[in-house]
Amino acid sequence: MNDCRTLLVVDDDPLILQCMQLCLPEPDYRVVTAVTAAKGLELFREMDPDAVLLDIQLPDQSGLALIHEFREMDRRVPVILMTGHGTAETAITAISGGAFEYVTKPFEPDAILPLIDSALETSRMARRPAELPTDSGQPPNRSEKTAADLILGSCPAMVDVFRSIGRVASRDAAVLILGETGTGKEVVARAIYQHSQRHDQVFHAINCAAIPEALLESELFGHERGSFTGADQRRIGKFEICNGGTLFLDEIGDMTPVMQTKLLRVLQEKEFERVGGSKPIKTDVRILAATNRDLESAMADGSFRSDLFYRLNEFTIELPPLRDRGEDVARMAKHFFSLFAEQLGKDLFSIAPETMQRLEAHSWPGNVRELQGIVKQTLLKASGPVIVPAFLPSGFGDSANLGNEVEISNGWETELAEETNRRLALGSFTVSEDIHSAVDRILIREVMKATGNNLSEASLRLGISRPTLRSRMKHLRFTPE
Numbered sequence: 001m002n003d004c005r006t007l008l009v010v011d012d013d014p015l016i017l018q019c020m021q022l023c024l025p026e027p028d029y030r031v032v033t034a035v036t037a038a039k040g041l042e043l044f045r046e047m048d049p050d051a052v053l054l055d056i057q058l059p060d061q062s063g064l065a066l067i068h069e070f071r072e073m074d075r076r077v078p079v080i081l082m083t084g085h086g087t088a089e090t091a092i093t094a095i096s097g098g099a100f101e102y103v104t105k106p107f108e109p110d111a112i113l114p115l116i117d118s119a120l121e122t123s124r125m126a127r128r129p130a131e132l133p134t135d136s137g138q139p140p141n142r143s144e145k146t147a148a149d150l151i152l153g154s155c156p157a158m159v160d161v162f163r164s165i166g167r168v169a170s171r172d173a174a175v176l177i178l179g180e181t182g183t184g185k186e187v188v189a190r191a192i193y194q195h196s197q198r199h200d201q202v203f204h205a206i207n208c209a210a211i212p213e214a215l216l217e218s219e220l221f222g223h224e225r226g227s228f229t230g231a232d233q234r235r236i237g238k239f240e241i242c243n244g245g246t247l248f249l250d251e252i253g254d255m256t257p258v259m260q261t262k263l264l265r266v267l268q269e270k271e272f273e274r275v276g277g278s279k280p281i282k283t284d285v286r287i288l289a290a291t292n293r294d295l296e297s298a299m300a301d302g303s304f305r306s307d308l309f310y311r312l313n314e315f316t317i318e319l320p321p322l323r324d325r326g327e328d329v330a331r332m333a334k335h336f337f338s339l340f341a342e343q344l345g346k347d348l349f350s351i352a353p354e355t356m357q358r359l360e361a362h363s364w365p366g367n368v369r370e371l372q373g374i375v376k377q378t379l380l381k382a383s384g385p386v387i388v389p390a391f392l393p394s395g396f397g398d399s400a401n402l403g404n405e406v407e408i409s410n411g412w413e414t415e416l417a418e419e420t421n422r423r424l425a426l427g428s429f430t431v432s433e434d435i436h437s438a439v440d441r442i443l444i445r446e447v448m449k450a451t452g453n454n455l456s457e458a459s460l461r462l463g464i465s466r467p468t469l470r471s472r473m474k475h476l477r478f479t480p481e
């Protein structure tokens with residue numbers, strides 16, 4: 001399995017092509033370049049890129065026309081359009097016509113790299129198959145070349161999940177996917193989309209927890225020029241871009257009450273207005289939503305609207321925590337050991353029964369994501385083909401004694417309380433956002449340092465997904481040291 005992502009860059013400016021090749025190095029990225037629209041089309045067909053970066057002005061054809069041709073071939077491939085100054089309106093037309101985003105030239109690499117990462121991530125979710133086991137509970141046969149995420153599981157609760165996916169995918173119902181962190185909510189959302197009638201239409205995902213309210217509103221609904229300070233151009237939101245397609249709202253339980261009301265309206269009326277706009281815009285979007293929060297108690301304490309819950313919850317899929325999946329833990333561990341051993345080029349002969357017992361006894365607060373991380377760390381530490389308990393990461397299992405509640409020491413609590421009160425006294429109305437951001441910055445800085453700036457490993461240790469970590473870093477404008 002190769003996680004290298006292919007970006008096609010179509011531009012007649014050699015500096016842009018070189019810059020992208022330098023900024024997106026192998027083996028994580030493969031950048032293929034074309035200086036004409038004709039070559040761009042040829043490479044799109046040949047290389048099946050994960051995303052495209054496209055200049056609006058090409059020597060032989062306009063970038064706008066080229067977007068249409070790309071969309072004819074595969075509308076799930078996100079295209080980021082590069083425009084010159086004064087062509088913003090054209091870019092907006094392009095976004096309405098299906099471009100993923102646009103960026104105005106000249107730009108700093110720092111401005112475009114998060115956009116490219118987000119396009120590649122969207123493409124992965126839309127196009128990388130999330131395969132269900134066959135009726136016998138076995139993973140489907142597949143050629144080694146097919147990069148796919150197998151959704152494993154043969155315990156009764158997971159068999160129910162597979163049945164539900166099969167039942168709901170082709171209906172156009174909104175689906176609410178519930179489960180603790182790392183239980184596979186995103187992978188289930190992908191499977192539903194990929195088996196749905198909208199599988200060849202646009203798919204976008206948005207992490208509601210990672211974006212502050214004002215930005216989320218404009219991200220979802222777009223905004224008109226001049227609608228707030230800094231809104232110097234009209235922006236098209238996800239509800240407009242995804243017309244006819246699917247929108248995955250991750251971490252929906254973290255949405256603020258104001259946003260919940262706005263979302264409810266678009267779900268009920270199937271229309272919305274851009275921020276600062278008055279023209280109603282019709283939209284037909286299938287919503288998949290996920291959360292690890294307990295929405296029943298959020299409704300009981302008034303922090304989640306029950307009418308929104310019922311709208312989102314035309315169908316619910318609840319993923320069991322890994323500790324309740326019985327023998328699936330051992331089966332999944334074996335699967336990940338052989339998959340990752342192959343990826344890491346390690347010889348693997350067998351897993352000692354004592355190692356398996358330790359794995360089965362663990363409570364897996366981080367669920368499948370934690371299991372994957374432990375298996376990888378164990379393989380990296382292993383110095384022989386039999387996986388004995390000594391190869392398990394040091395301290396494995398001790399986290400069971402840690403508990404999920406953080407004990408706040410006196411000094412820490414006093415400082416936090418003082419800082420909160422200081423902000424209140426200054427009249428702040430963003431106390432939660434400011435303090436959470438400060439805490440997040442420290443957490444991310446320390447975990448990134450400890451993991452040598454490895455995003456996958458850091459997200460694993462933080463217990464959040466890689467896209468969530470990436471969007472938090474973007475929001476905090478955090479750059480690793």
Ligand SMILES: Nc1ncnc2c1ncn2[C@@H]1O[C@H](COP(=O)(O)OP(=O)(O)OP(=O)(O)O)[C@@H](O)[C@H]1O
Nearest residue numbers: 150151152181182183184185186187368369464465
């Ligand atoms: N049943 C499964 N079989 C195989 N792999 C799985 C399964 N469930 C989850 N995974 C893998 O575990 C990892 C975490 O899954 P995913 O991101 O879907 O979890 P999540 O519930 O969305 O997490 P979060 O709440 O933190 O966003 C992914 O690499 C995913 O492919």
